[in-house]
Amino acid sequence: MDLFREVLDEVEIRELLIDHVGHRCCWGSRPARTWKIHAVEDCNVYVGTLDTFIEEREVVRETEAHLGGNIDGKDKGPELGVWELDLRSEFPVLFVLNKETRATIPHSETIEKCSGCAGRGDRVCPDCNADQEPGYYKENRMNQCSACHGRGLIAHRDGSDTICVKCNGKGKIPCATCSSRGLIKCETCRGSGSLLSRNIAVVKWKTLSTRKVGATAGAASVPDEVFHQAKGVQLCNTQAYQCSPAFFADSYFLNKFSSEVISERAQAPPKARVICERHTISVVPVTRVTMSHRNRSFSFYIIGYSREVYLKDYYPSRFCWGLCPCLEWLKL
Template identity: 80%
Template sequence: MIPTASQVSVDEIRSAATGSDRYPASLHAPLMSSPEPPPYITEQAFPYEAEYGGQFGKTENQAHRQILDEVEIRELLIDHVGHRCCWGSRPARTWKIHSVEDCNVYVGTLETFVEEREVITETEPYRGGNIDGKEKGTELGVWELDLKSDFPVLFTPHKESRAKVPHSESVEKCPDCAGRGDIFCAECNADQDPGFHKENQMSPCAACYGRGLIAHKDGSDTLCVKCNGKGKIPCATCGSRGLVKCPKCQGSGSLLTRKIAVVRWDTHGARKLNATSGAASVPDDVFHRAKGIQLCNTQAYHCTPAFFADSFFLNQFSSEVISERPPIPPSARVICERHTISVIPVTRVTMVHRGQTFSFYIIGFSREVYLKDYYPSRFCWGLCPCLDWLKL
């Protein structure tokens, strides 16, 4: 079997988390959920065999190499070239395979699943009725709330939930209108002292300019229908009441205030690659989506470096991954961690013909072909992107 770090059961995770003085036990019942492995890892058992202190690129690579014959290599390259516009298949079919090199890549991850809680205050106009205030019970702290019904599956990338804090409601006088329900009209009472307002304030009619009559080009006048000949009109905002309904309390004069617990579950990840110089030119995202062999998968409240009895390199690599543990926000608490190490088989193939050479990579068990820049048989002279644009 694989010499990995000791596997920790879900019960042990719950026990470790519950024993912490930072968490109430009710938070950890959902830890019974079984997490899924990362998408780029296949659930395969691998008989790891290596001498103690084996060096990267030697014993480990020999153990994880994928065997490809010449026919398979050419078929993979021909298929890759066939999906590229204006690429010829002749080099893939006829050029000599000069070398086949193993350039395996090790991928280490540490996922930290955390729960973060904060309290915000919400208000709404109070229109009467019962409230859930302190007289009905003690207001609970944010970490005392039992939210196990909202708890997601472990290592969910992100989830947010909101819940009302019991017994946190209260009714307060609206500060904007001092409990009156109305505020002064900013149009016709803009300069009044606080607590005073004037009613029946009138403004000049904009249609007749305060004359009450509409002048015409022939010199005649007609009665202004907008102000009915008075020359003044009531305030359009408040109807000359001098007051308008308070927008904050909607005229009720009181506000219902309650506390809301905002809970977020997030998975913070640290990822590290270890590639030989032969595979250093391949972008990291190519390895992240490749399928490989899982060498280690440990889950615990707080993960420690894995231990491989026969590989100093893997032990050191695991320690480096753990050392890059992401920082946790002060308002968050760690629920569980998962540490994985996998190896992605990578084969570098070099082909030659009359002094010309080019290389490509066959990556993972899905055998994805990657060509960085140069392929000797292209006929579009770099015009393919322009042709694609014209098709649009």
């Protein structure tokens, strides 16, 4: 398939390479300026994509402290299934990469006894009652004063003693955690003894993408991702619940290429539903240029209508000794 585009002449080719080399601090421009252009080869690349837009829904249980008030339980009506929820107001633009939202399922709230404190609202103090059996505690337990080490007196270098101001001479102080109550407020239920539970629908929209590149032998060394990012010409763009291969009356290759893209369709998770698919095929213009000097040569590519230069590995004038910020020396 022929593409309408301007043919690159030698001056434009050199300017593109010189500009590319100029953005690398340790590359010299002499080969780009002086080496002979030995060959210029057109090797267009076809890029096919199949985007599958899906929706996933799952139910998670959410719990918080119940501090009073009415609840939306089953007495208010039947609990809706996760796929019965109307989320049209949250629906994203088609083929968005990823979006997630959460919604409370109506009539799913229940009140439960707090498992952290068995519904009491208080828990045994872990400091002054750590030696007690679960559920049992003792009040008014005192801890040894850390200032006087239980003496009630503070010793001085001259041999005198004074009353410890921290414990008032008693040698013991109340528990700093519970003030010697033996109990602390349950953090799970915030002292209420009850928990409010509800079902939450977690809804995710995402796009599963299948990508395929049909490159000639001349462009086979270029990574596929370079072509996916390049600007080309779109030959087809179809959208349906389930896309079928595109048909080109004058190209057996494109028909076969489209069928291969469709056959590699990404599999949606079992609990997801497919909303729609989009199938595109684009052609990206690629020019392979070979430059030579004496018995040395190297090749580079000019890709897409934005004319991005791709130079894989070898360039004959590179002078990186690890003293510049390009980090090229790490690849040696």
